[in-house]
Amino acid sequence: MNELDQKFVLADLKRTLAAMESEKSSESARITVGSSDSASDLSWVERVDQCLLDAEQGCIARESVTAVNPHRNMNIGSAPKRFIKRVIRKMILWFIQPIVIQQSGYNCLNNDITTKMRDSICMLKDILVRQHNQIAELSAQEQVSQRKITELSAQSQSLQERIAEQQAHIAQLEQTISQVTALNVQVAVLKERTTALEKPEEQISDYLDYARFEEKFRGSQAEIRERIRRYLDYFTAGSRVVDLGCGRGEWLELLKSIGAEPVGVDLNESTVGLCRKKGLTVERDDLFHYLEQQPDDSLDGVTAIQVIEHLTPVQLARLTQLCYRKLKFGGHVIFETQNPAVVSTMTTNFFIDPTHLRPVHPIWARYVLEDAGFSEVALDTPQYAWVTDGSIPPLEISGADTQAFNQRIAYLNNLLYGSTDYAVIGVKR
Numbered sequence: 001m002n003e004l005d006q007k008f009v010l011a012d013l014k015r016t017l018a019a020m021e022s023e024k025s026s027e028s029a030r031i032t033v034g035s036s037d038s039a040s041d042l043s044w045v046e047r048v049d050q051c052l053l054d055a056e057q058g059c060i061a062r063e064s065v066t067a068v069n070p071h072r073n074m075n076i077g078s079a080p081k082r083f084i085k086r087v088i089r090k091m092i093l094w095f096i097q098p099i100v101i102q103q104s105g106y107n108c109l110n111n112d113i114t115t116k117m118r119d120s121i122c123m124l125k126d127i128l129v130r131q132h133n134q135i136a137e138l139s140a141q142e143q144v145s146q147r148k149i150t151e152l153s154a155q156s157q158s159l160q161e162r163i164a165e166q167q168a169h170i171a172q173l174e175q176t177i178s179q180v181t182a183l184n185v186q187v188a189v190l191k192e193r194t195t196a197l198e199k200p201e202e203q204i205s206d207y208l209d210y211a212r213f214e215e216k217f218r219g220s221q222a223e224i225r226e227r228i229r230r231y232l233d234y235f236t237a238g239s240r241v242v243d244l245g246c247g248r249g250e251w252l253e254l255l256k257s258i259g260a261e262p263v264g265v266d267l268n269e270s271t272v273g274l275c276r277k278k279g280l281t282v283e284r285d286d287l288f289h290y291l292e293q294q295p296d297d298s299l300d301g302v303t304a305i306q307v308i309e310h311l312t313p314v315q316l317a318r319l320t321q322l323c324y325r326k327l328k329f330g331g332h333v334i335f336e337t338q339n340p341a342v343v344s345t346m347t348t349n350f351f352i353d354p355t356h357l358r359p360v361h362p363i364w365a366r367y368v369l370e371d372a373g374f375s376e377v378a379l380d381t382p383q384y385a386w387v388t389d390g391s392i393p394p395l396e397i398s399g400a401d402t403q404a405f406n407q408r409i410a411y412l413n414n415l416l417y418g419s420t421d422y423a424v425i426g427v428k429r
Contacts, residue, residue: 209270213353214247214248215248217352217353218306221248221250224248224250225250225253225254227382227421228250228251228254228336229254230380230382231251231303231423232254232255232258234301234332234334234425235255235258235260235300235301235332236258236259236260237259237260238259238260238261239255239260239261239300239301240260240263240299240300240301241255241260241261241300241301241302242262242263242264242290242291242294242299242301242326243255243262243263243265243303243305244265244287244290244291244302244303244304244307244319245266245287245304245305245307245310246265246266246271246275246282247266247268247271247305247306248271248274249274249275249278249282251303251305252264252275252280252281252282253278253280256280262280262281263281263282263283264280264281264282264283265282265285265287265290266282266283266284267284267285267286269284272284287307287319288315288318288319291319291322291323291326294326295326296325296326297325297326297327297328297329298326299326299327299328299331300327300328300331300332301327301331301332301333301334302323302326302327302331302332302333303333303334303335304334305334305336306336306337306338306421307335307337308335308337308360308365309337309350309356309358309359309360310355310356310357311357312357312358316360316365316368317371317372320333320368320371320372320374321372323372324373324374324428327428329428329429330427330428330429331427331428332425332426332427333369333374333425333426333427333428334424335365335369335423335425336421336422336423337359337360337421337422337423338350338356338359338420338421339362339381339418339419339420339421339422340360340361341361341362341415341422342414342415342416342417342418342419342420343415344416344417344418345359345420349420362379362422365424366424369424369426370426372426373428374426374427374428375426375427375429376426376429377424377426378424378425378426379422379423379424379425380423380424381418381419381421381423382421382422382423383419391413391416391417392409392412392413394406394409394410395409
């Protein structure tokens with residue numbers, strides 16, 4: 001191979017290596033953006049193989065062209081021509097033999113260099129193939145990683161949604177816990193009230209016979225029946241009436257006698273037993289608790305005879321509103337109590353019973369019923385009194401006008417010795 005052939009081979013090799021470097025850079029760029037093309041991935045490998053094959057074929061072709069045969073047959077033609085040829089050949093061999101020898105040595109050296117370069121290129125090819133395979137593996141791993149990242153992103157979004165749902169659920173649970181806590185407080189209060197009902201506070205009747213006390217200081221059962229008989233005008237047969245604080249049952253007996261359906265409520269065990277012996281329907285219960293258990297708009301009447309003086313003002317207002325809820329339209333409420341507008345009541349009667357809390361003025365009692373919604377609220381004052389022998393007689397003087405004086409005497413008698421009791425009566429309209 002002459003010097004020109006060597007230049008051709010080296011130029012081809014340089015172009016091939018430059019193309020290989022360019023292909024390698026393009027391949028790295030494609031892997032970075034995540035794209036690949038199987039047809040172009042191996043183009044640079046094929047080009048290296050084609051370059052090696054072209055170089056080898058070129059060397060073979062050049063060697064065949066530049067090969068010199070010094071032993072060609074010269075004995076062709078006439079004798080002079082053969083002689084001249086031999087002379088010219090010797091002269092040419094003498095002239096070019098050193099060049100041919102030098103060229104042959106150079107060609108052998110060049111062939112060795114070309115072989116080594118071809119081996120180096122093959123080695124470089126193997127290295128590039130391995131790098132290409134590694135890059136392909138990395139690309140595949142990157143794609144797998146991208147898929148995993150996408151899956152993890154979807155899982156993260158799902159987890160965030162679940163966290164939001166759990167937070168909303170936690171907030172709802174906190175609200176429920178608050179409601180349950182409030183309900184627990186209410187349950188505790190109800191338990192206390194229930195316990196109080198199951199174990200009522202000590203009553204004076206626990207230590208003395210309160211029925212006998214009423215018999216002595218309030219009056220006999222026959223007397224009481226006559227005093228309260230006038231209340232029958234508000235009820236008829238079949239009327240469902242609840243008598244709060246029924247005591248010895250005089251009012252229940254009167255209601256039963258006209259065909260009504262009375263139910264008594266009292267906490268005193270002895271009086272409850274007495275009423276039941278009479279065949280009366282009586283419940284031993286707190287009057288508020290019993291009324292609360294009744295359906296709204298279900299009663300024809302609610303009565304409380306000599307009871308409201310045992311209540312506080314708050315309890316009286318609560319009882320009045322409760323009665324209004326439980327009564328039917330047209331139903332009546334009757335509260336009878338001692339009359340604090342009469343002086344003798346306060347001095348000789350009210351404080352005899354130690355269970356009385358405070359007197360209830362008739363004007364206050366009427367206002368409480370009106371405020372609860374009752375209509376046609378009226379005061380009933382029966383004509384009987386505890387003190388009957390202290391009245392001041394009217395003044396009679398012949399020839400003198402004593403009318404004005406006697407009117408004042410009548411007012412004073414009523415103030416001192418008037419009706420011992422009164423009743424406030426209302427109707428639900």
